[in-house]
Amino acid sequence: MPNWTRRETIASLSGLTAVMSFGVAKVLGRTPIKITDLKCAIIGRNPVVRIVTDQGISGYGQAESAKPYLKPMVLFYKDYIVGEDPTDVARVMLKIRRLGAFKPWGSAVSAIEIALWDIAGQVAGVPVYKLLGGKIRDRVRAYNGAVRFPMTGQTPQDYAENMQKMKEAKEGFTLIKQAVGFHNPAMMRGIPDAWYDEPRTGASHPDRGLMTERGLEYVISCVQAMKKVLGDEIGLALDCGPGWTVKDAITFARALEPLHIAWLEDIITGDYTPYPNAEVFREVTQSTSVAIHTGEQIYLRENFKDLIEKQAVNVVGPDPEDVGGLAEMKWIAEYADLHGILIAPHGVFDGLIGLAAHVQLAAALPQNYIGFEYPLGQPEWWYQIVDGLPDPIMKKGFIDVWDKPGLGVTFNIPAAKARLTDADRHFFD
Numbered sequence: 001m002p003n004w005t006r007r008e009t010i011a012s013l014s015g016l017t018a019v020m021s022f023g024v025a026k027v028l029g030r031t032p033i034k035i036t037d038l039k040c041a042i043i044g045r046n047p048v049v050r051i052v053t054d055q056g057i058s059g060y061g062q063a064e065s066a067k068p069y070l071k072p073m074v075l076f077y078k079d080y081i082v083g084e085d086p087t088d089v090a091r092v093m094l095k096i097r098r099l100g101a102f103k104p105w106g107s108a109v110s111a112i113e114i115a116l117w118d119i120a121g122q123v124a125g126v127p128v129y130k131l132l133g134g135k136i137r138d139r140v141r142a143y144n145g146a147v148r149f150p151m152t153g154q155t156p157q158d159y160a161e162n163m164q165k166m167k168e169a170k171e172g173f174t175l176i177k178q179a180v181g182f183h184n185p186a187m188m189r190g191i192p193d194a195w196y197d198e199p200r201t202g203a204s205h206p207d208r209g210l211m212t213e214r215g216l217e218y219v220i221s222c223v224q225a226m227k228k229v230l231g232d233e234i235g236l237a238l239d240c241g242p243g244w245t246v247k248d249a250i251t252f253a254r255a256l257e258p259l260h261i262a263w264l265e266d267i268i269t270g271d272y273t274p275y276p277n278a279e280v281f282r283e284v285t286q287s288t289s290v291a292i293h294t295g296e297q298i299y300l301r302e303n304f305k306d307l308i309e310k311q312a313v314n315v316v317g318p319d320p321e322d323v324g325g326l327a328e329m330k331w332i333a334e335y336a337d338l339h340g341i342l343i344a345p346h347g348v349f350d351g352l353i354g355l356a357a358h359v360q361l362a363a364a365l366p367q368n369y370i371g372f373e374y375p376l377g378q379p380e381w382w383y384q385i386v387d388g389l390p391d392p393i394m395k396k397g398f399i400d401v402w403d404k405p406g407l408g409v410t411f412n413i414p415a416a417k418a419r420l421t422d423a424d425r426h427f428f429d
């Protein structure tokens with residue numbers, strides 16, 4: 001029996017039995033741990049953050065793929081956090097959370113926050129979900145926004161055949177999200193004159209405008225064809241925009257009402273839009289029974305306040321790698337739940353460290369949780385450099401929550417080192 005102090009006894013009386021069972025006396029009596037370094041490497045396509053401490057423990061976080069420019073952004077925060085105790089996650093975050101912005105400029109702050117939780121969990125000897133309030137589910141649902149098959153064309157029949165392949169995917173997803181409308185430039189170019197503007201090139205989702213009658217009916221036909229394949233066995237969510245007019249959005253949503261679509265995502269604003277636009281979303285939301293969803297690009301809980309308090313959407317979808325991290329997401333989920341709003345976290349490009357973070361978070365989210373967007377390891381060799389994930393990762397659309405300390409995944413360092421570029425050669429040293 002450890003020699004508990006009064007503080008530890010109070011902790012035990014507060015019902016922290018789960019934490020105690022992992023040895024809280026040892027944790028509270030520990031030598032303070034300090035951050036000694038902050039590193040960033042681009043491994044494959046994902047920026048990876050490593051926070052190094054003076055006690056041989058490192059924490060890892062990850063940002064969305066295709067952000068090689070993020071490295072100097074991560075290193076910008078180094079002077080703000082070196083010397084701090086990484087287990088005081090909130091206090092470290094006070095130093096840097098003001099210094100981020102909407103996607104993609106919240107990514108570095110978010111990846112650092114996740115790495116702090118990884119350290120805090122390892123120090124306490126508990127999985128991160130215990131530090132986020134404890135789990136309320138033993139397995140978490142993830143939806144398909146990443147497992148894709150090549151399209152053979154852009155007709156409704158092509159979309160139906162492609163959806164059939166997703167339906168049969170080995171992960172056994174219970175919910176599939178498909179890009180339509182302005183979120184799917186190939187679809188919008190699948191017929192001539194789908195909307196009253198000329199197609200624009202480049203990232204990210206630059207097309208917008210008023211749909212033609214032909215364009216709107218074509219998108220509706222594609223959705224109907226896909227839904228027919230899924231029936232009532234698997235849910236269908238639609239990533240739609242941004243870029244729709246309010247009236248087109250309402251007409252589209254009402255046409256889909258008999259189909260029981262899970263949600264319409266980002267139909268007004270969204271991906272890479274640096275504002276939430278609550279009033280406009282509210283008009284759409286109030287005009288249809290189909291759930292309206294947004295949030296993947298939004299940074300910090302403060303920027304969800306209007307969306308939630310004005311009942312502007314039915315589902316929020318922040319990404320832990322853009323919103324400011326795991327505790328930020330927990331706050332937003334709880335606040336949304338108080339207002340009768342659901343949460344379906346975005347995550348398609350979050351990588352395998354991100355997958356681990358999603359699982360830890362989803363285990364502890366309230367009952368307004370639907371499912372998170374399943375990320376893949378890209379390139380495929382990512383699955384060889386990360387240890388600790390279940391095999392297979394998904395069973396019938398769910399992932400069993402694991403109990404290893406921290407995020408519960410570690411790098412196979414020799415294998416991972418072999419994938420580093422010369423610029424990042426000393427990332428693991």
Ligand SMILES: [Mg+2]
Nearest residue numbers: 239265266296
């Ligand atoms: Mg989206």
